[in-house]
Amino acid sequence: MRMTELSERSGVPIPTIRYYLREGLLPSGRFTSPNQATYDDSHVRRLTLIRAMVEVGEMPIAAVGRLFRHLETKDGDEFATLGLVQYSLVRELSPSDQSDANARVQDLLDRLGWRVRDDNPARSVLATTIETLERLGYDDVLGLLDRYAAAAHELAEAEVDLMLAREGLDNRAGAVVVTGILGDAMLGALRRLAQEDATARKLRPAKTARTKSSPRRKPAK
Structure with a gap:
């Protein structure tokens, strides 16, 4: 896959992917020309792992x-x-x-x-x-x-x-x-x-905590 698809599948912006490549966090792809490379599922997994470490x-x-x-x-x-x-x-x-x-x-x-x-x-x-x-x-x-x-x-x-x-x-x-x-x-x-x-x-033993609002019923005509 090209970098555009790698970005779409991983959810990581292209500038961030390039930054990770420069810093050595992400392995280089397989170069098909001096300025083009392809990537595989291992790069998607690595980016997902990096996102977990950095964001979470x-x-x-x-x-x-x-x-x-x-x-x-x-x-x-x-x-x-x-x-x-x-x-x-x-x-x-x-x-x-x-x-x-x-x-x-x-x-x-x-x-x-x-x-x-x-x-x-x-x-x-x-x-x-x-x-x-x-x-x-x-x-x-x-x-x-x-x-x-x-x-x-x-x-x-x-x-x-x-x-x-x-x-x-x-x-x-x-x-x-x-x-x-x-x-x-x-x-x-x-x-x-x-x-x-x-x-x-302990503080409200007789009450049930409300987790979400109940929908209002329309008054009967």
């Missing part, structure tokens, strides 16, 4: 580029490669002194028996979150930490099973990206819907 996951282009470079330079260690892909999905935080919070995160991981590498950036995210909750005076939220962990691990096991059911490292890495970004978005949306439902049940 709000990942910077530089982070997306790092992720794809990890895939291009993958070696025989599948676990390490998938780990690098997952780490690329975590937003980098400004360095700060989190020694106490980091120690608490390590204590939590030890108590749960989770096998997590020291360089996992999610450690820093959790440590920063703990510090922020304490600074805001919401220490009681930390009482839910074990319940958060239990729910997260149950979901992670199901996600990993889905990922490992796919053949090939590229397909598995794609599943890591999709569950990491779209899964986070889906989980966040469901959680907020559930919070509204739980609040309604």
Whole structure:
């Protein structure tokens, strides 16, 4: 397909596709002349994945580029490669002194028996979150930490099973990206819907929440 069709099928504007090509995020097509190239379904899938990372996951282009470079330079260690892909999905935080919070995160991981590498950036995210909750005076939220962990691990096991059911490292890495970004978005949306439902049940137990307006009936003549 030509770039025009690629743009139509992916929903990505042609100038943006050219930008992704220049930045190395999208592989080059097959050149039929110095200024013309053709593309295939793999380019459509890659563009769809990039859109998910940038628009839904709000990942910077530089982070997306790092992720794809990890895939291009993958070696025989599948676990390490998938780990690098997952780490690329975590937003980098400004360095700060989190020694106490980091120690608490390590204590939590030890108590749960989770096998997590020291360089996992999610450690820093959790440590920063703990510090922020304490600074805001919401220490009681930390009482839910074990319940958060239990729910997260149950979901992670199901996600990993889905990922490992796919053949090939590229397909598995794609599943890591999709569950990491779209899964986070889906989980966040469901959680907020559930919070509204739980609040309604506790504060308005005798009322049924209206989800949409009922059509007005015309008065009988």
